[in-house]
Amino acid sequence: MDKELVVIIKLLLEKTLVTIKDLEDDTGLTTRQVTYRLNKVNNLLKSNGSEIIALKHKKDIILKSEIRDSLLEILNEYSKENIYYLSKDERLTFIYLTLFINLEYLSLNHFINSMKVSRSSVLCNIKELEDILKESNIYIKNNRTLGYYLVGPEVEIRRFxxxxxxxxxxxxxxxxxxxxxxxxxxxxxxxDSRDIISKLANDHNITFVEDRLQDFIYIYIFLKSRMLSNEKKEYPISKLSNISVMESMKEYDFVKDLLKNHGNIDNIKPFDLNYISAWIIGISVGNIKDKTADMAIISRMVIKIMKRFENISGFHYIDQEKIFEQLYSHFRSAYYRLLFKLPIDNPLCERVKEEYKELYKIVKETMKPFNDLFEQEIPEDEIGYLTIHFGAILFNEREHTISTKKIALITCSGGVGSSALLYAELNNLFPELNFLLPVEISKLKEFEESVDIVFTSNYYDEVIKLKKPIIKVNPVMTLKEKNNIKRDVSILLGNGLLKQPKVEEVISIIKKYVQVSSESMLYNELAAYFYNMENLNHTKNTGITLSNMINENLICFNVKANNWEDAIRNSAAALVDNKVVTSEYVDSMVNIAKDSGPYIVVTKHVALPHAKPEDGAKETAMGIGILENPIHFGNKANDPVKYVFSLSSLDNEKHLQAMSELIGLLEDEEFYSVLDNAQNAKEVMDYIKSCEL
Structure with missing residues (x-):
């Protein structure tokens, strides 16, 4: 059985309902190729003595429980097969991990025999791997005494x-x-490793993010093999912050007990204990109630992140304590990943950048001051996860009413942020359903009798074995996916939730009368149209551009000020004069600036004061004040301030697109030149509009 067939079977099992179009989109195969593989699946079912999947003239596939059980048996048999042919990417992984575990002697013949490929294929794979590694100063060496081996910075070798x-x-x-x-x-x-790790995690009260536990077990197996080898490795310990505090943590005790299970650990170096401890923290869920030795430093950083995000985005928190706890639970793990340069794969990152591009840009700008601390630019995967958390915060602070027609349950294995975002997204998508709070996979069975439908983010046997309708979802959904999910829920529950036409059926009608040049583009546009018909809020559909928030009357040159308070009041005076805000709103801006201190100075020479909508905002708008003489606000890194951007917003969302555009302008030296040299406000507006084109 080939891997593409395995993927088809797993996709069938991941959902109670699946369409041929879904299989095409998820696999990249054509209709003919999907149908061919489904026929092969049916042949396997026949040989297993099971009923087959009905395909003729059917676009929707709903698996019966008997077929589902038989497919699970087929997958179990596949996992026991010994013959397996590696793809090119898998060969690169095989070669690298073989070199990583540091066997005594590795020859070319060793790779040829292990991977069952030709000499030329192995040489090509090694050359390609060398090209990938050299950018990180890692090299594959070969000599008669040592064979093939890796040379380079140990932290980078481990990161790969x-x-x-x-x-x-x-x-x-x-x-x-x-x-x-x-x-x-x-x-x-x-x-064996999973059993030991699970027991010790329970003993030490460590909660892993479910999606990351499997990763860690495999990584630990390979890492321990390298650590126990005789090779002398150098570590840049001096460059790390004070990590001795880790020795007091439960994760450190966990690692010591874990290594004791393997007998002789004399070769394990002190840095290795910290390294694995950091990785444990990096894939576990932080809890402010644990009162760990690092709590003070993590808390300070989370507060800085919250304040900077609030000042850059114009967002105002309703429940600061709850939001702090949510961000803390994520950032404690991110802190150690960044400190030890541990990579983390975020499969949602590209989707987040596309679906929440304005929010992603604001979060990326929020994190810029932390680049120096970690001696690297914060990786996109980490920014993506933080965006998910802030997206969840944004969604959860919307008001909505939930009826109790049907009870729905969510299980998400991606961590606190993904669960919160998915919960908020589905609540907005299905106000007719009553959603219970997300639960872990291990607790799913407890709810089987009390729920009508289950939404899950991942493929797990525990989910598949439930005798309930199952919908596979992504924590970050495209408009197309939202339409498909609404369709699936309507079919499975039969409760009239679907109020819009099927996109596929509309396209079929259109194709009878006209030639469609791009079916995928037509699908996306129709999906967006039907989605918007239902007035479902989404940041990308309700955004206001920067040029719509600013007008010539709100731009003031040569603003006089003796201190930072004058700078705010005099720059915001145009907002009051044009009845955009009340004078009380400006008072609140000053008071918030007093509380926030230098945080309102968001970048070099730029202050961004704002207040809460209820403090006196009448319109969503922005004023620009160019000070006659720069003023110190108390921010050593970014003082003195010359430009004051005064924000007024009626809610927490509609201005996010404009703020994303403003971030781009604040990185543009020409924009400052325009502000400094413009003869009138029209020149500034013309430049802002030109940047939106």
Whole structure:
């Protein structure tokens, strides 16, 4: 059985209902190729003595429980198969991880025999791997005494190992390549390691993010093999912040107990204990109630992030304590990943950048001051996760009413942020359903009798075995996916939730009479149209551009000020004069600036004061004040301030697109030149409009 067939079977099992179009989109195969593989699936079902999937003239596939059970049996048999042919990407992973575990001697013949490919294929794969690694100063060396081996910064070598292992697990929906490596080199078994780690996690009260636990077990197996080798490794310990505090943490005790299970650990260096401890923290859920030794520093950073986001976005928190706890639970793990340069694969990152591009840009700008602390630009995958958290905060503070027609349950294995975002998104999408709070996979069985439908973010046996309708969802959904989910829920519950036409059926009618040049583009436009008909809020559909928020009457030159309070009041005077805000709103801006201190100075020479909508905002707008003489606001990094952008907003969302555009302008030196040299406000407005084109 080939891997594409395995993927088809897993996609069938991931949903109670699936369409041929879904399978095409998820696999990249044509209708003919999907149909061919479904016929192969039916042949497997026949040989298993099971009823087959009805395909003739059917676009929607709803698996019967008997077929589902039989497909699970087929997958179990596949996992036991010994013959497996590696793809090119898997061969690169195999070579790198083999080099990483630091066997005594590796020859070219070793790779040829292990991967069952030709000499030329192995040489090509090694060359391609060398090209990937050299950008990080990692090199593959070869000599008669040592064979093939890795040379380079140890932290970078480990980072690539984690990256290769994680991508193997997330990309193929299949961990067989890693199991092959473990069997080939007689490393610790995954099952035994999982049992030990699960027991110790329970003993030490450590809660892993479910999606990351499997990654860690495999990574630990490979990492321990390298740590126990005799090679002397150098670490840039001096560059790290004071990490001795880690020795007081439960994660450190967990790692010591974990390593004791493997007998002789004399070769394990102090840095290795901290390194694995950091990785444990990096994939576990932080809790402010734990009162850890690092709580003060993490808390200070979370507060800085919250304040900077609030000042850049114009967003005002309703429940600051709850939001702080949510961000803390994520950022404690992110802090150690960044400190030890541990990579984390965020499969939602590209989707977040597309679906929440304005919010992503604001979060990225929020995190810029932290680049120096971690001696690197914050990776996009980390920015993506933070965007998910802020997206969840934004959605959860909307008002909506939930009826109790049907009870729905969500299980999301991606962590606190993904669960919160998915909960908020589905609540907005289905106000007719009563959603229980998200639960962990391990607790799913407890709710089986009390719910009508289950939404899940991942493929797990526990979900598939439930005798309830199941909808597979992404924490970050496109408009197309939202339409498909509404269709699926309507079909499975039969409760009239679907109030819009089926996009596929509309396209079929159109194609009878006209030639469609791009079916995918037509699909997306129709999906967006039908979606918007239902007035479902989404930031990308309700945004206001910067040029719509600013007008010539709100731009003031040569604003006089003796201090920072004068600078705010005099720059915002145009907002009051034009009845955009009340004078009380300006008072609140000053008071908030007093509380926030230098945080309103968001970048070099730029202050961004604002207040809450209820403090006296009458319109969503922005004023620009160019000070006659720069003023110190108390921000050592960005003083003195010359430009004051005064924001007024009627809610927390509609201005986010404009703020994203403003961030772009604040990185543009020409914009400042225009502000400094413009003869009138029209020149400034013309420049702002030109940047939106």
């Amino acid at each position: 190992m984690i990256s290769f292992a994680s991508k193997s697990l997330s990309g193929n929906r299949d961990c067989k390549i890693l199991d092959l490596l473990i069997d080939e080199y007689d490393l610790d078994s995954f099952k």
